[in-house]
Amino acid sequence: MHLPLERGPISRHVIDALGRAHEEIGRVVIGSARVTEDPDAQLALWILYELHYRGFDDVTTDREWDLGLLDLRRTLEQRFEHELRDALRPSLAGVSVGGDVGDQVEQLIAADDGPSLAAFLHRHASREQILDFLRERSVQQLKESDPHSFVLPRLSGAAKVALAELQYDEYGGGRPERLHATLYANALRAAGLDDTYGAYVDDVSALSLAGANVMSFFGLHRRLRGAAMGHLAAFEATSSVPSRRIAAGIERVGLPDAVAAYFHEHVEADAVHEQVALHDICGNLVAEDPSLRDDVLFGAASCLHLAALSGAELLDRWSTDLEVAS
Numbered sequence: 001m002h003l004p005l006e007r008g009p010i011s012r013h014v015i016d017a018l019g020r021a022h023e024e025i026g027r028v029v030i031g032s033a034r035v036t037e038d039p040d041a042q043l044a045l046w047i048l049y050e051l052h053y054r055g056f057d058d059v060t061t062d063r064e065w066d067l068g069l070l071d072l073r074r075t076l077e078q079r080f081e082h083e084l085r086d087a088l089r090p091s092l093a094g095v096s097v098g099g100d101v102g103d104q105v106e107q108l109i110a111a112d113d114g115p116s117l118a119a120f121l122h123r124h125a126s127r128e129q130i131l132d133f134l135r136e137r138s139v140q141q142l143k144e145s146d147p148h149s150f151v152l153p154r155l156s157g158a159a160k161v162a163l164a165e166l167q168y169d170e171y172g173g174g175r176p177e178r179l180h181a182t183l184y185a186n187a188l189r190a191a192g193l194d195d196t197y198g199a200y201v202d203d204v205s206a207l208s209l210a211g212a213n214v215m216s217f218f219g220l221h222r223r224l225r226g227a228a229m230g231h232l233a234a235f236e237a238t239s240s241v242p243s244r245r246i247a248a249g250i251e252r253v254g255l256p257d258a259v260a261a262y263f264h265e266h267v268e269a270d271a272v273h274e275q276v277a278l279h280d281i282c283g284n285l286v287a288e289d290p291s292l293r294d295d296v297l298f299g300a301a302s303c304l305h306l307a308a309l310s311g312a313e314l315l316d317r318w319s320t321d322l323e324v325a326s
């Protein structure tokens with residue numbers, strides 16, 4: 001993958017730094033703007049995380065552990081985490097105290113009042129808007145499940161076994177052609193889009209990058225293993241019904257079956273994954289270490305919050321399309 005195009009001083013600094021020897025890295029001033037919705041900061045984070053996944057052409061693999069780049073990543077992550085914890089305080093305060101952590105995550109989902117992107121895609125979206133949605137999600141789905149694999153060595157016992165079981169399914173159940181990331185690539189290709197890993201990084205919004213970045217952030221920090229698993233539980237538990245609606249929308253606009261196939265796969269798979277993630281992973285994780293309960297809920301709320309922001313952004317973008325067209 002080529003390095004993306006810069007979107008401001010922070011991403012420019014990262015891209016320039018990756019093009020030079022590590023001794024030459026200077027410092028970049030990160031302004032006071034929020035990082036959650038900032039395309040420049042989120043692109044910088046996405047690039048920095050990507051060094052831990054597939055890397056970039058012409059960037060040596062040792063840059064993954066470059067102290068200057070890690071220091072910048074930590075600064076951006078601290079801002080990101082602070083903004084998320086700040087935004088989520090009210091919704092987390094509304095969760096009943098004690099009881100089963102899986103039930104608490106379900107309370108957060110029930111209280112979520114984010115806009116229904118799936119309902120719009122089902123009933124109203126044009127073909128172009130569905131393609132737009134597929135492009136925006138590609139930065140996350142082409143590495144589907146990879147962020148959670150970082151968590152496996154940090155778990156033990158029943159929670160580890162349950163995560164391994166879920167990941168085995170996400171990774172195709174022993175069949176390379178069933179790898180979920182490959183099913184997404186097939187969907188992109190069948191829709192006439194580019195299925196190359198990272199092809200749309202230059203085009204997607206800050207919030208699409210943030211949705212992918214939050215998983216890498218939680219997955220790469222052992223401290224946040226509870227948040228990673230809470231995020232996974234909320235993600236799986238809000239996937240099955242929306243996937244059915246999105247598949248129906250894709251069929252409504254006449255896109256090929258391979259596009260809808262990715263979403264059909266997730267109708268049944270995620271109905272199962274929901275239970276595994278809520279109870280077998282998060283339930284066992286918190287039973288083994290009760291101090292992780294708050295972070296499981298923080299991770300779940302982060303997933304819902306960023307999905308709501310991203311959904312609102314896309315619906316807003318598409319309503320502007322409608323106004324322009326009318």
Ligand SMILES: [Fe+2]
Nearest residue numbers: 144170180266
């Ligand atoms: Fe999946």
Ligand SMILES: [Fe+2]
Nearest residue numbers: 236269270273
């Ligand atoms: Fe899943």
